């Protein structure tokens with residue numbers, strides 16, 4: 001069979017099955033495939049661009065997590081919601097630890113890091129994109145470091161490590177998780193936010209679901225697959241939280257891709273949140289505690 005050589009990038013299993021074709025609606029219009037691993041429940045993008053080439057797939061002013069542009073309804077909504085969610089993230093981190101040493105991996109333009117620094121945290125941020133690092137420096141006076149420095153930081157240096165919509169982009173998944181584990185002190189927390197393809201909005205939009213975001217998203221996690229990936233490194237999954245606004249944001253983009261209406265997006269976002277329960281939110285926050 002065609003996919004004989006494809007191994008699951010999370011657990012290494014050969015038990016992978018084709019799920020669907022997905023187009024890069026956002027930029028290249030290229031088509032990629034999704035496969036599902038029946039050993040660990042991960043869905044992943046195949047083929048994935050070489051790591052050295054992935055930067056080409058981010059080259060757009062519309063990639064909102066890397067820019068502060070306020071053009072367009074979707075971007076305006078995104079920026080409005082961001083200030084609310086930043087407050088929520090601060091509250092969440094404070095409730096999880098008394099420690100103050102924080103590492104944010106994939107810090108983007110540094111908004112989260114700025115809030116944490118302003119509230120008494122020793123916050124360090126890593127970001128692969130040079131343009132984003134420059135924006136952070138120019139707009140907030142926040143100095144972000146290159147992502148390569150992840151492997152230069154000392155063991156047991158942090159009480160909390162955050163990855164807000166980042167893990168789905170990470171090429172060397174197991175190697176980086178190994179290092180992240182070493183960086184966190186005992187009883188420290190690892191906070192991972194990722195899209196959830198088991199959500200109701202994902203089911204409705206299918207291959208047009210904007211959070212597949214191929215090939216930038218290499219993995220598409222379910223609650224089961226992220227637990228199976230992270231816990232063996234020495235964590236226990238303490239809590240899962242919904243990201244309510246993501247259902248609306250992702251639905252708006254998905255409707256844009258399929259030529260639908262904003263009203264339909266609002267309805268879908270609302271319905272998805274209503275059906276989400278503990279583990280079917282459009283995007284979820286997973287709180288892992290280091291043993």
Ligand SMILES: [Zn+2]
Pocket residue numbers: 008009010011012013037038039040041042
């Ligand atoms: Zn697997």
